[in-house]
Amino acid sequence: GMGEEALNVLMVSSKEKGDLETMLTAGEDLVRQYPTSGKVETTLGVMIDTSIKTARFRLVADYLESFAKQLPNHANTGNFLTQAGWIRKNLGQFDRSTSNFEQLLKTHGNEVAQKDEIIFAMADNTVQMGRPDMALDVLSSNRNSLSKTGRIRSDAQVSNLYLQMGDLQKAETYRKMACQQYNETMGLNDSELKNDMAKMIYHTVQQRNQEYITLQLSNSLDNQIAARKAKLLDELEKGYQSVMQYKSPDWALVACYRSYEINREFSKFLAESPLPDLSPEEKKQYADLIRQKADEYNQKADQYMKTCVELAHKWEVCDPKLAAFFAASPKSASGKSDFHSFSGSGSGVEISSKNLTDQNLKKLHEQLSQHPEDQNLLAALSEAYIQKGDFRQAMLITEKTLSEIKYKNSPSAARFYNNLGLSHLYIGNDPQAKDAFKKALDIDSGNTGAKVNLAGLFSHYGHYIEADKIYSTLPDSGKLDQSEEIIHPRARELYYVQNKNSKS
Structure with a gap:
């Protein structure tokens, strides 16, 4: 050597x-x-x-x-x-x-x-x-x-x-x-702490959920089982209330959904319980009474569900782990729905930094060595990595640039936030993607890329009112191709579909 x-x-x-x-x-x-x-x-x-x-x-x-x-x-x-x-x-x-x-x-x-x-x-x-x-x-x-x-x-x-x-x-x-x-x-002032506390309390309470759901009457009335079921309902509901008191949006949402679930279950338990030995007249009265009680629990359940959905829309929740609790129809949502993040798989490629074979990337990196502060170069580089599928590298470029950018409210800062949002979207970090697109629009409300991306994300999570607000400010579909910013292909597709529907 x-x-x-x-x-x-x-x-x-x-x-x-x-x-x-x-x-x-x-x-x-x-x-x-x-x-x-x-x-x-x-x-x-x-x-x-x-x-x-x-x-x-x-x-x-x-x-x-x-x-x-x-x-x-x-x-x-x-x-x-x-x-x-x-x-x-x-x-x-x-x-x-x-x-x-x-x-x-x-x-x-x-x-x-x-x-x-x-x-x-x-x-x-x-x-x-x-x-x-x-x-x-x-x-x-x-x-x-x-x-x-x-x-x-x-x-x-x-x-x-x-x-x-x-x-x-x-x-x-x-x-x-x-x-x-x-x-x-x-x-x-510490949302991480709130989340960790709420999560712990939720999982502690949740341990009793299984026993509650599986506790059922066979073909005769058993007062012990009925009393145990009622007691568990009370404990669980109080437990979920205590989760909500931590004011952690994620866990409040889940606790609210579970409260819906346990009340609905109790309503069903009452409605299906066998009748005791009574005269026909008393049987009818008893059945009416039970039906009335079951209805009350059902109404309470619906109220929880309504609150759950309202909160999710108010907070614009864009998290695949939480979507099952508000975006699916109650019938299919066991809280384990197979709801995917916006991009699906969320994997990317790693482009080795050593021997860059891609001529475009190579050229951009070389130009940067002469002009390390050039924001257009940095934006082009992060976009080139997104196009190539190395989303994590793109994310690091945008984050570093944003931390050093002099004019935090310039249109170029908005472009970087849109790129940051896209990188997150591809990796499967939908909540972070939402925040980045919103930042881009706070800085530059005319940023078409961030608009289409955010509206697509909102549509995916069923926040249609929010999505439509954005769609109504966008040009006709033909104009998207002239937009400077990059747009997620699925967001573009959702935009075209929406555009067609609003015209027909």
């Missing part, structure tokens, strides 16, 4: 020529072959800068990790591990994200400002990987490093994880700890 000096010269000369591929390859070779060289720090520094400037985030993460490995005691290492951890998380590389964060806490724990955020990110990574046991481990081993509210959140999450794993005793211990420490003022 080439000597250290030769690699260094090659790096410098290819950087001057703007030949980034050669420069990065030479740098990688130098670091790999001469790890103890005094040039490693500068070399990695240049590689990190170049990859950040040219918005190649997979490379950025590689080089930050390399730096941390080669120079564990450097003043920047803690910061670099943090950045690498977040980039990996955004790229969906949850295991690599966690190992960066673990190393950070182990070696630079005392200088980490945002410990709560990092510990919960690690726990979330393990949950995303389908490993609740690892999440327990992360939360319990880091509990003492958390803030006061962080510890409450952690206890609520741990309680929930134990419930999931069937260890009811431990779940109960942690639930008590969380409830003792929590008060409502804490939840006012």
Whole structure:
């Protein structure tokens, strides 16, 4: 191989020529072959800068990790591990994200400002990987490093994880700890905390739901069963009420739906219960009375359902996990409906940053190295990655640009929010997509792309009134093709269908 000096010269000369591929390859070779060289720090520094400037985030993460490995005691290492951890998380590389964060806490724990955020990110990574046991481990081993509210959140999450794993005793211990420490003022400004508390209480209450639903009379009247059923109904309903008190929209919605379900079930239970031994006249009176009671529970159930649907529309809920509770017809909704996110599968491709074969991407990255601040280039690059299906890379480009953009209310900021929304839409993060499209329209109410995308998302979740409000401001279908912004193909289709229907 080439000597250290030769690699260094090659790096410098290819950087001057703007030949980034050669420069990065030479740098990688130098670091790999001469790890103890005094040039490693500068070399990695240049590689990190170049990859950040040219918005190649997979490379950025590689080089930050390399730096941390080669120079564990450097003043920047803690910061670099943090950045690498977040980039990996955004790229969906949850295991690599966690190992960066673990190393950070182990070696630079005392200088980490945002410990709560990092510990919960690690726990979330393990949950995303389908490993609740690892999440327990992360939360319990880091509990003492958390803030006061962080510890409450952690206890609520741990309680929930134990419930999931069937260890009811431990779940109960942690639930008590969380409830003792929590008060409502804490939840006012901390929606994460509210959500975790509400989720824990919901799942605790939900344990009795199964017994309630399956408790039925056979062919004779059994007062014990009837009394037990009524008692469970009361406990469950009070339990769901207490979930609603946390004012967490997601869980309030689910609790409201479950209240509908249990009241409807009780109505059915009464209506189908066998009649006791009575004279024909008394039987008729008894049956009338029962029918009347059953109707009352049914009306109560309908009221819950109505509230549930109203809230979902008021909050414009765009979450496939919640859609089953309000968007399906009550008959089909068992709360387990197979409601899909807007884009369906939600997978994407990973375009390796190293050997870019795509000429368009290559050209854009090279132009960026000359003009790293150029917003048109950055927008074009994020759009090119969306077209190619590397949505996570596109998301990182837009997020970084938005965090650094000088004029937060310029039309170009709106374009980036539309791109951010699209990336989320393709990955299957519909709630985040909704927020991004709304931001785009707050900034630039004429952004056609964001309008069509948001209206499509609203239609998908049955928010037709909101969707129609947007559709009524859009031009006739022929005009969409001239729009600058990119539009999700399914949103475009929904727009054309809607447009045809409104004309006919």
